[in-house]
Amino acid sequence: MTLQALMYPAKDDTAEHWQLVALHGWGANAADLVGLAPYLQLPQFAMIFPDAPLPHPQVPGGRMWYAFPAGWDFRRPYDFQPQADLKASRQTLIAWLLALVQETQIPLERTVLAGFSQGGAMTLDVGWELPLAGQICLSGYRHGAVAAPKQPRPLAMVHGSFDPVVPIDYAHAAKTALEKSGQPVIFHEIQMGHEISPLAMGLISEFCEDLRQGR
Secondary structure (H helix, E strand, O other), rough: OOEEEEEEOOOOOOOOOOOEEEEEEOOOOHHHOOHHHHHHHHOOOOEEOOOOOEOOOOOOOEOOOOOOOOOOOOOOOOOOOOOHHHHHHHHHHHHHHHHHHHHHOOOHHHHHEEEEHHHHHHHHHHHHHOOOEEEEEEEOOOOOOOOOOOOOOOOOEEEEOOOOOOHHHHHHHHHHHHHOOOOOOOOEOOOOOOOOOOOHHHHHHHHHHHHOOOO
């Protein structure tokens, strides 16, 4: 299994290119995020937006990385790790990211992996297996216990104080667990709901440019 993706090319041909890979949330698709690309103002980044591998059961054209249990919501804890569809998506995403390096000729060391909501959870899940430049978790959460990273790297979390879908407590818990595992976290709690606001887009751009410029 492979992933279909939309690509937004780097606009500046005078410098060494980086890439930003952004994973959409549950029930969305790549087209839901690609429209943000010009507003991020990252001319030296190619931006790639893959579709999750599984069709969403209720949303026409929607995709998902894995299913949520019937009737479940974020008001009660749940360990996603044993789910077979999550395990399959994890393997598919890692294989696709490794193949992407061959396609774009941009190494993982110049790749930032980001994700929103369920995509943010996937970012936290698979990122530790790869030598990425950095990771961004937007309105995301943990799938379960957090393993120590093989290679700590800059990690930013952005979450809304008023998120009605993934409560802010999930972000606080993920931050604490990640830091205990040895992974430092740049944490931004901002006044928004379950969304990628203009302020959040500014934080994404700043994080990526700081990485590129070695700040």
